[in-house]
Amino acid sequence: AQSVTQPDIHITVSEGASLELRCNYSYGATPYLFWYVQSPGQGLQLLLKYFSGDTLVQGIKGFEAEFKRSQSSFNLRKPSVHWSDAAEYFCAVGTYYGQNFVFGPGTRLSVLP
Amino acid sequence: EPEVTQTPSHQVTQMGQEVILRCVPISNHLYFYWYRQILGQKVEFLVSFYNNEISEKSEIFDDQFSVERPDGSNFTLKIRSTKLEDSAMYFCASRAPGQGRNGYTFGSGTRLTVV
Numbered sequence: 001a002q003s004v005t006q007p008d009i010h011i012t013v014s015e016g017a018s019l020e021l022r023c024n025y026s027y028g029a030t031p032y033l034f035w036y037v038q039s040p041g042q043g044l045q046l047l048l049k050y051f052s053g054d055t056l057v058q059g060i061k062g063f064e065a066e067f068k069r070s071q072s073s074f075n076l077r078k079p080s081v082h083w084s085d086a087a088e089y090f091c092a093v094g095t096y097y098g099q100n101f102v103f104g105p106g107t108r109l110s111v112l113p
Numbered sequence: 114e115p116e117v118t119q120t121p122s123h124q125v126t127q128m129g130q131e132v133i134l135r136c137v138p139i140s141n142h143l144y145f146y147w148y149r150q151i152l153g154q155k156v157e158f159l160v161s162f163y164n165n166e167i168s169e170k171s172e173i174f175d176d177q178f179s180v181e182r183p184d185g186s187n188f189t190l191k192i193r194s195t196k197l198e199d200s201a202m203y204f205c206a207s208r209a210p211g212q213g214r215n216g217y218t219f220g221s222g223t224r225l226t227v228v
Contacts, residue, residue: 034216043119043221044156044204090156094216101146101206101217103156 002027002093004104012110013081021076021107023065023091032094033074035065036103039087047089050074061085086111115139119205119220126195126227134190134223136205145188146206146217147180149173156204162188195227 003026013019025031035047048059055067065076074091091104118137126132138145147159160170162180177199179191188207192199202224206217 032216036219041224044219046216046218049216092216102158103148105155 002031002095002102004091004093004102006089006091006104006107008107009105010108010110012112014112015083016080019076019078019081019085019109021089021091021109023074023076023104024072025074025091025093026072027093027095029095033065033067034092034094035059035063035074035076036090036092037061037087038090038106044090047076081109081111083111083113085109115218117205117207117218117220119203119223121223122221123224124226126225128197128227129194132192132195132225134192134203134205134225136188136190136207136220137186138188138205138207139209139218140186141209142207142218143210144168144208145180145182146208147190148204148206148219149201150204150222151198151201159190159203192225195225197227200225200227 005024007022032051034049036044037047038044047063048057048065050057050067058064063078065074067074088106088108090106094101120135145162148156149159150156158171160174160180161168177193181189202222204222205220208217
């Protein structure tokens, strides 16, 4: 079964600074990887996904993520953070047939003005 | 873009009462899920449902829980006798067949508060 770790529980960055949120996965085959964002009290919104092809994927809200098979990582990045990006970010891993979709524990992002 | 709709957005119930959380999945999706997120904790899998039966469930999904697709559009989660520790955000999700690469589409959640 697959698993996901997000080493950083909480990250604080200043508005305008760059951001990288880490995600590591464990899965025996090629994973399908996702990043979701959850604003306070809200649902889960899909930011971006990777399942094949170019290892650098672009998502909504200016986010991108890079799949590195050798490091079993799928880190989320944004070059310039906005105050509205403050939220909880969840990395998730799925499989080809869509079963066993597993979330990481999440990273809470705070943005300083 | 198609959405998964959950109602109510917030429900308060007394301990021991039964609650039904409702979800309307995307119309051409065939796989349905419930996840739970206790405040400040990770999103946890509860149950998956396909072809009118449970295909997988976690250890959280005990005899107090049940799911149903009563009318071909709604997908419900029933908690028979709520406990304080059932207080959480409950997310419904759905996906189309063979669409593992698209991930799941999640609803906006129902916040259940048991008092």
